[in-house]
Amino acid sequence: MTPEEFEHIARKLRPKLNSIGLDFFSDRDMADDVTQEVLMRLWIMRERIDIRLGVEALASRMAKNICVSEWRKRKTRISSDTSGPPVDGYQQPTAMEDSDNRRLLENAISRLTPTEARLYRMRHLSDMDLAEMETVTGIKSRSISAMLSTARRKLLEAIRQQGGL
Structure with a gap:
């Protein structure tokens, strides 16, 4: 995929990716971050992507995975921020x-x-x-x-x- 083709596809994908992030987090900044992350990953792998197979499905799946991953990171950060005795003998490393x-x-x-x-x-x-x-x-x-x-x-x-x- 040429850089010009990528730019064209990225313009078409941006609203869809932003919508996925916004639906997941209800936060415009986070939705923008998800969109940028997906587009960055697509850019890195652009030469290996076959546009005939459809980039939209791949990009949507990537956006959803990034949303879930970020949600898990946030959940982990919140749970590790709470102080108190270890649960079931487990202590944070x-x-x-x-x-x-x-x-x-x-x-x-x-x-x-x-x-x-x-x-x-x-x-x-x-x-x-x-x-x-x-x-x-x-x-x-x-x-x-x-x-x-x-x-x-x-x-x-x-x-x-x-x-x-």
Whole structure:
């Protein structure tokens, strides 16, 4: 997709994406953020998108996923901001524990095959759904699911070997 084609498509998509964000959050600023995030992701993957397949469905799915992801982040922030005794003995990790956990995870991800690592990052760090991943990679969603399952098992085992669990 050329930059000119992308600009044309982006102009057509912007009202729809804004509407999705507004319906979800009832906040114009948040709706604008969702729209910008989707358009940025589409721009990054523009060369791999087949416009004949319809970009609108992909963009709508991306917007909904971003809305849900942001809602979860907000919910997590609100629940972690409340002070009080730990529930069921669970205590929030400290900054140092978070750093150690991130280091353990990155080390474990580095042990995956390049395809597994890429798919894992797309799914869990970029919050892409299987349809988006299929569009980007050209790999069928059933195969993606199987590879992600294998990657998660490998990650769990690698983290256990590092003494993380």
